[in-house]
Amino acid sequence: MSDSREYDVIIWGASSFTGRLVAEFYLNTYGLDGELKWAMAGRNQAKLEEVRAELGNTDVPILIGNSHDAASLKELVSKTKVICTTVGPYALYGSELVAACVEAGTDYCDLAGETQWIRRMIDQHHERAQETGARIVHCCGFDSIPSDMGTYFIQKKAKELKGEYAKAVKVRVKSMKGGASGGTIASINNVLAEVAEDKALFKLLNNPYTLNPRDAMTGDDKPDLRSVKFDEDADSFMMPFIMAAINTRVVRRSHALAGFPYGKDFTYDETMMTGKGLSGRMKGFGGLLGLAAMLGGKPGGLYKKLTAKFLPAPGEGPSKSEREAGFWKYLVIAKMRDGSLLKGFVSGDRDPGYGSTSKMLGEAAACLALDKDKTPELKGMLTPSTALGDALLERLQQKAGLKFEVRS
Ligand SMILES: NC(=O)c1ccc[n+]([C@@H]2O[C@H](COP(=O)([O-])OP(=O)(O)OC[C@H]3O[C@@H](n4cnc5c(N)ncnc54)[C@H](OP(=O)(O)O)[C@@H]3O)[C@@H](O)[C@H]2O)c1
Known part of the structure; x- marks a missing residue:
C-alpha cells in the first residue's frame, strides 16, 4: 500500500450512534493536525454536518458514499490506510466495503459480532487479502x-x-x-x-x-x-x-x-x-x-x-x-x-458496548495505521491479537482505559 494516501483512518458511518463516539474520541485524543490524519464518512451529508457541529469543529473532513455503491466505496478506500466502520448490521451493509478494502489493499476494522457474516467474509476473501496485503480485522469492540x-x-x-x-x-x-x-x-x-x-x-x-x-x-x-x-x-x-x-x-x-x-x-x-x-x-x-x-x-x-x-x-x-x-x-x-x-x-x-467500545475500535484503527513496524507480519482475514499483538495491548492500556493485570 502506498504511503501517499490522504488519510490514516476514515470513520465510515460517523453518523451512527457508535461512529459519533469514535469521532469524538479521535478529536479529543489526536486533534485534527496531529499524528493521526482522520476523516468522517457516511451516506448523508446533512447528518455528518450535524455530527461535526456536535463536535464543535467545522474542519473535520467529510466524505460521502453508500454501502451499496461500489464506485463510491472504491474511491473512499483508495484515500485512506484504514477504514474503521460502524455501519451495521454488517451482514446487510458491510460486504461490498470488505471487498473494496481487500482489492485496494486497505486495512479495515469493524464492530461486527455477526458470526455468520464473518464466516462468509473469511471464505470469500482470506486468500485474496493475503495477496493484496490487506489486514481485515473484525470484532474490534467489546466483542471480542x-x-x-x-x-x-x-x-x-x-x-x-x-x-x-x-x-x-x-x-x-x-x-x-x-x-x-x-x-x-x-x-x-x-x-x-x-x-x-x-x-x-x-x-x-x-x-x-x-x-x-x-x-x-x-x-x-x-x-x-x-x-x-x-x-x-x-x-x-x-x-x-x-x-x-x-x-x-x-x-x-x-x-x-x-x-x-x-x-x-x-x-x-x-x-x-x-x-x-x-x-x-x-x-x-x-x-x-x-x-x-x-x-x-x-x-x-x-x-x-x-x-x-x-x-x-x-x-x-x-x-x-x-x-x-x-x-x-x-x-x-x-x-x-x-x-x-x-x-x-x-x-x-x-x-462496555459504546463508551469503552468506541475507544477500543478507535485504537485498533490507529494501531493498524500507525504501528505497522510493531505489528505481526500476518495479512488476510485476521483477529485483533493476530493482526496487532503487543502494539494493541499497549494502546488499549495507554489510551483506551483498559487494564490488564495478573493477580499475585
Ligand atoms: N461489538 C461491539 O461491541 C459493538 C458495540 C456497539 C455496536 N456494535 C455494532 O456496530 C454497528 C453499529 O451500531 P450503532 O448502534 O452505532 O448503529 P446505528 O446508530 O443504527 O447506525 C447505523 C449506521 O449505518 C449507516 N447506514 C445504513 N445504511 C447505509 C448505507 N446504505 N450506506 C452508508 N451508511 C449506511 C447509517 O447511516 P445514517 O446515519 O445516514 O442513517 C448509520 O450511520 C451494529 O452492527 C452493532 O451491532 C458492536
Whole structure:
C-alpha cells in the first residue's frame, strides 16, 4: 500500500450512534493536525454536518458514499490506510466495503459480532487479502477485544512466570454495567432471522470452531454453556454469556492463525459469574430467563414487534451519563498443564458496548495505521491479537482505559 494516501483512518458511518463516539474520541485524543490524519464518512451529508457541529469543529473532513455503491466505496478506500466502520448490521451493509478494502489493499476494522457474516467474509476473501496485503480485522469492540487480547495477555504472562503456555483459558464475566443501541439490536435480530431460515447455518454457528480455517475446525472445545453450573476455579455459579458465541470463535481463530502455539489440545470457554450459594444459583436461573426473553420469539412475529417498542431504535443508545457510569471486568483464568492456576483481570472504564467500545475500535484503527513496524507480519482475514499483538495491548492500556493485570 502506498504511503501517499490522504488519510490514516476514515470513520465510515460517523453518523451512527457508535461512529459519533469514535469521532469524538479521535478529536479529543489526536486533534485534527496531529499524528493521526482522520476523516468522517457516511451516506448523508446533512447528518455528518450535524455530527461535526456536535463536535464543535467545522474542519473535520467529510466524505460521502453508500454501502451499496461500489464506485463510491472504491474511491473512499483508495484515500485512506484504514477504514474503521460502524455501519451495521454488517451482514446487510458491510460486504461490498470488505471487498473494496481487500482489492485496494486497505486495512479495515469493524464492530461486527455477526458470526455468520464473518464466516462468509473469511471464505470469500482470506486468500485474496493475503495477496493484496490487506489486514481485515473484525470484532474490534467489546466483542471480542477483551476476550482475544485477555487470552493473548494471560498466555504471555503464563510463559513469562511459569515457563510455558496454559492448556486452557477461561474467561468469566465478573461485573458489567451498560445498555444496548438500536444498531446492536438490529444486528442480533438479523442473525436470528438468518438462522431461522437456514438449518445448516444453525449447525455451523453451533460448531465451537465456526471461524477457524476450514481445515482446522475440530478440537477439544465443548459447546458454549447453556445452563447454570458451579465453577470451582472461579468459586462462583455461572450462566451463559450471550457474547461467548462470537468471542470464543475469535479466540480459537486467533490460536489457529498463530499456528497453535498453546498446543492442539488447548481449550477456551467463556461464561458469566453469578456468585456463590443459593443467591448465585438463583441469579443464574434468573439470567437464563432474561436471555430467553431477549432471544425468544419468531423473527418478524408479534412477540418481537411488541418487545421492539421497549428497545432502542437505530441511532439510539445509552446516554452520556449512562456511558460514563458504566464499567466491565473479566476474570481470566489460565489453567496450567500441572493443574495450577494463574488468574488475571481485564477491565474497562466505561460502559462496555459504546463508551469503552468506541475507544477500543478507535485504537485498533490507529494501531493498524500507525504501528505497522510493531505489528505481526500476518495479512488476510485476521483477529485483533493476530493482526496487532503487543502494539494493541499497549494502546488499549495507554489510551483506551483498559487494564490488564495478573493477580499475585
Ligand atoms: N461489538 C461491539 O461491541 C459493538 C458495540 C456497539 C455496536 N456494535 C455494532 O456496530 C454497528 C453499529 O451500531 P450503532 O448502534 O452505532 O448503529 P446505528 O446508530 O443504527 O447506525 C447505523 C449506521 O449505518 C449507516 N447506514 C445504513 N445504511 C447505509 C448505507 N446504505 N450506506 C452508508 N451508511 C449506511 C447509517 O447511516 P445514517 O446515519 O445516514 O442513517 C448509520 O450511520 C451494529 O452492527 C452493532 O451491532 C458492536
